[in-house]
Amino acid sequence: MRKALMIFGKSLLALLSLAGVALLWLTGWLVWHYQYGIGLPTESTLSALSSTDHVCAAGGRGAFVRLADIPPLVRKAVVAFEDPDFYAPPSAGPLMQFALAAISNRRPTGSNISLSVTRYCLKALSPQCCKGIDWHIGNWVFMGRVERALSRDRILEIYLNGTYFGRNANGVVMAAEAYFGKPLAELDVHEIAFMLVRARRPHRSQGYDGSTRDLVIDRMLKAEVISEAQAVAAKAHPPPANNKPIDGQNTPINR
Known part of the structure; x- marks a missing residue:
């Protein structure tokens, strides 16, 4: 019985050793494959x-x-x-x-x-x-x-230069002109927030109700990018009437 247990133990140790070698080989191959292959x-x-x-x-x-x-x-x-x-x-x-x-x-x-x-x-x-x-x-x-x-x-x-916003606008500068007809530096908080919603949904022409824009404003407030007074004022603005993306192109940076 003791001899059988010793044989079993040695066999198990050998199998574990082989498994360890195989795991090391697989790990090395995966690192090489994804880094260089x-x-x-x-x-x-x-x-x-x-x-x-x-x-x-x-x-x-x-x-x-x-x-x-x-x-x-x-x-x-x-x-x-x-x-x-x-x-x-x-x-x-x-x-x-x-x-x-x-x-x-x-x-x-x-x-x-x-x-x-x-x-x-x-x-x-x-x-x-x-x-x-x-x-x-x-x-x-x-x-x-x-x-x-x-x-x-x-x-x-x-x-910021490659994200697509709809309306054939790639990048924040083109998006400001496409949706608001003004330079990027002149955008108000609520306009910037709307623009970021369009970055997430550049092809969706229906279902924009302002709730996601308000979420952007809330995150700006949480990050102390804007003050509470600015957040309240921004949320008071209705969504822009001219808010549809118009086109349905696929362009670079969007999820």
Whole structure:
């Protein structure tokens, strides 16, 4: 009996050792595959992207606007609504976040702005890459590469110039003219909030009732981008009558 137990123990130890080797090999292969094997643009390619022109495939219809020239209220409103932790350091790498999300059966966390820029804009640098499961995991691996190669300000700059708002408007400057007929710097709080709703729903012409706009205003208030008095005044404005997107194009950065 004792001899049988010893044989069983040795066999189990051998199997565990083989399983450990197999797991290490699989882990190494996955790291190589997603970092080098699926053809994602390299960090050097990303770092070399033009900083004075559009980098999204369909983002070049209007003038490129540097982040410093976009009003602080607009920049802060976008971050407050889309990604309050945008400037916070990530707690884990994108690939680890994807793995943890898969284990816990939930959506991966991460920067909405970075992921939008990665998935709907910079992925066009490698259009043949990533089908099936590679497409899902590859997005997160690529997002990590984007965040290492580009500063948060640069990612936000791409987002603000490449996001589609409907009405053939790519970027916040074109959206201000398309919906309100005025320069971006002259937009009021309620107009900026409406514009951010259109970024989320650039093709939806029905069902706009102002509630999502008020949610944007609430997040701006929570982030101390605006005062309580500004929030109350902004919510008092009715939704703009001219609020339909008109066209139904697909363009770069939208979820």
